[in-house]
Amino acid sequence: MSQVMPAAAGQFGAQEKTGALLVFGSAFFWSFGGAIARFLAMDDSWAVIFWRCLFAAVFLLFFMLFRDGLRGTLTLFRNMGWPGAVVASSFTIATTCFIVAIQYTTVANVVLIQAGVPLFAALLSRIVYKERISALTWAAIAAVIAGVAIMMSKSFDGSISPKGDALALAIALVFAATTVLTRRYPDVRMTPAACTGGFIASIIASTQAVSLAVSPEQFAILYGFGVFNLGLGMALFVTGARLVPSALAALLGTAETMLSPVWVAIFNGEVPDIRAIIGGTLILAALLSYLGAEYLRQQRMLKGH
Incomplete structure (x- = not known):
């Protein structure tokens, strides 16, 4: 991936628009993940993980070969270093946990809990690197924790398994740790790391699956699940995120959180209950307030330069 060079004001505006559209x-594309998963009539989660991650990893590999050529792709993998290996491991954990989580809880719970990633990342930065946290960020973190608690309270009355919400929270924490790491090591390339993570996840899943055989119909769904939902989504993100301020990229990413429950409700008839709506509203309000303030701060810094 070539380094994005500073541009003139007009050029930056064009780049920012392109980046925003890509993000x-x-x-x-990511928002369709839960809806697609609900169409899979497969009892073996490991088989789903194998095919989805394999298709995504192969797609990302060909994406890099097309964009950077063979030599450039090999250079990207060589330059990942240990931060890239950690990101790859995080991708492996997150993609695996997602498939298992939605078997135990609603898609809305999973994606809304994951929406708290930027705020969990801010909290981890405070704990690990002693970074200062503003009063607004502390308030947003408190609201997200309250929202997650409300959503997970449904687990205690036996209506859904607490495993699903716990796995969703684990995904959010893993992504938060990855966010903190990539901030500290901005040269980490997400594409080769995600590609590596996909191959690792598929290898692990192949050793755990009862059978990898699937019907032609299920194979087509798995292909779309891996290539278009996971692979294409990642390719668009890593291309666009380098062209816009990080807060704007995160703000645009909330579209996944808002659209995922909509698709599942339309295509699968899975409507969130009142606790998920209340908790999710708290999380989204906190996230949008935090990201909006952060975006304005970054814009002021850009104008100052």
Whole structure:
């Protein structure tokens, strides 16, 4: 991936618009993940993980070969270093947990809990690197924790398994740790890391699956699940995120959180209950307030330069 060079004001505006469209596109494709998963009539989660991650990893590999050529792709993998290996491991954990989580809880719970990633990342930065947290961020973190608690309270009355919400929270914490790491090591390339993570996840899943055989219909769904939902979404994100301020990229990424429950309700008839709506509203309000303030801060810094 070539380094994005500083541009003139007009050029930056064009780049920012392109980046914003690409990042929104990634969120749009990612938002179909839960709805697609509900169409899979497969009892073996490991088989789903194998095919989805394999298709995504192969797609990302060909994406890099097309964009950077063979030599450039090999250079990207060589330069990942240990931060890239950690990101790859995080991708493996997150993609695996997502498939298992939605078997135990609603898609809305999973994606809304994951929406708290930027705020969990801010909290981890405070704990690990002693970074200062503003009063607004502390308030947003408190609201997200309250929202997650409300959503997870449904687990205690036996209506859904607490495993699903716990796995969703684990995904959010893993992504938060990855966010903190990539901030500290901005040269980490997400594409080769995600590609590596996909191959690792598929290898692990192949050793755990009862059988990898699937019907032609299920194979087609798995292909779309891996290539268009996971692979294409990642390719659009890593291309667009380098062209816009990080807060704007995160803000646009909330489209996934808002659209996912909509698709599942339309295509699968899975409507969130009142606790998920209340908790999710708290999380989204906190996230949008935090990201909006952060975006304005970054814009002021850009104008100052």
